[in-house]
Amino acid sequence: MNDNLDEELQHLMEQHFKKTNVQESLPDHPDARLYESLFRELADDSFLPEQSSVADKVFVKLEHDIEKKEAFRYRLYIVLVIMAGALFAGLAITLVGPDIPALTIVWKMIQMPVLVFIATAFCITYLFGKMVAGNGVKHAR
Amino acid sequence: MYNDKETVSRILSGNLHAFKLLVTHHEHMVNGMVRRLVQDREDVSDVSQEVFIKVYQHLRHFKFQSSLRTWIGRIAYTTAVNHLKKNAPRKQVQGIDYTLVQHEEDEASRKSTAAFLQAEIAKLPEQYRLVLTLYHLNEFSYEEIGQITGMPEGTVKNYLFRARKLLKERLEKYNHLL
Numbered sequence: 119m120n121d122n123l124d125e126e127l128q129h130l131m132e133q134h135f136k137k138t139n140v141q142e143s144l145p146d147h148p149d150a151r152l153y154e155s156l157f158r159e160l161a162d163d164s165f166l167p168e169q170s171s172v173a174d175k176v177f178v179k180l181e182h183d184i185e186k187k188e189a190f191r192y193r194l195y196i197v198l199v200i201m202a203g204a205l206f207a208g209l210a211i212t213l214v215g216p217d218i219p220a221l222t223i224v225w226k227m228i229q230m231p232v233l234v235f236i237a238t239a240f241c242i243t244y245l246f247g248k249m250v251a252g253n254g255v256k257h258a259r
Numbered sequence: 260m261y262n263d264k265e266t267v268s269r270i271l272s273g274n275l276h277a278f279k280l281l282v283t284h285h286e287h288m289v290n291g292m293v294r295r296l297v298q299d300r301e302d303v304s305d306v307s308q309e310v311f312i313k314v315y316q317h318l319r320h321f322k323f324q325s326s327l328r329t330w331i332g333r334i335a336y337t338t339a340v341n342h343l344k345k346n347a348p349r350k351q352v353q354g355i356d357y358t359l360v361q362h363e364e365d366e367a368s369r370k371s372t373a374a375f376l377q378a379e380i381a382k383l384p385e386q387y388r389l390v391l392t393l394y395h396l397n398e399f400s401y402e403e404i405g406q407i408t409g410m411p412e413g414t415v416k417n418y419l420f421r422a423r424k425l426l427k428e429r430l431e432k433y434n435h436l437l
Contacts, residue, residue, distance in 0.1 A: 157395070
């Protein structure tokens, strides 16, 4: 069987099976009948195993990821508010009562680590946001 | 009435139910592609879910330069191919009971031409199965198949031609045996 005849027949079948009103008539040739049967079967997906809908699963997964992300952010904001509160309280105490040496020493001791901690917390928030966005796929499997 | 642009805009404004609608609308196409490529029934659902989660994550980058269907098809293709690459060694180690597969195929072939052809399609090389599915089941054009798979249009046509010819020859032999 030469390729030209196959090409011609395949082209005819493509036209014939296109969902248009104009349909090519098919030649009376054994290969044409084979191709006709083949094209009909190729468009039939009833032999593929039924697959349950993934829409619900994907929806639940994404909803869960979004809730997790929001819960983490909420907790982090609480921590940041508490830390900022402690920072301002310390600052206020230092300003109001600078003569209390013990407080000044304590303030100096906590001042730097607190700033570093706040900066770290902001970085974690940012990185977590990126991580959650890129992690959905792993969760879904 | 479902509309791609409207649905995407609703999803981007945070409507998760709109995304569910998008999944429902495109899952037949994605499942069809994934089933033909992955073939392992247990993995199909996981891969399909992975496809749609990727769609959700990258949707804001989609600018309607192609149709949404083609764009999702491209994601489904890359995800399924990556899955196959990742899992190929595992499947080889586990081994497949080819005697059983052959027996099931023989049984199927006796039942009908359709079953025989489906079994023959499953035996085709991955790229042949893919172009056949995209063209005949999903009704993508040659150009769209090229966009999805990254193959030149000429290669798509060639694979499609060879796959059909191969199947026609096998069908001819099968008919002689009946």
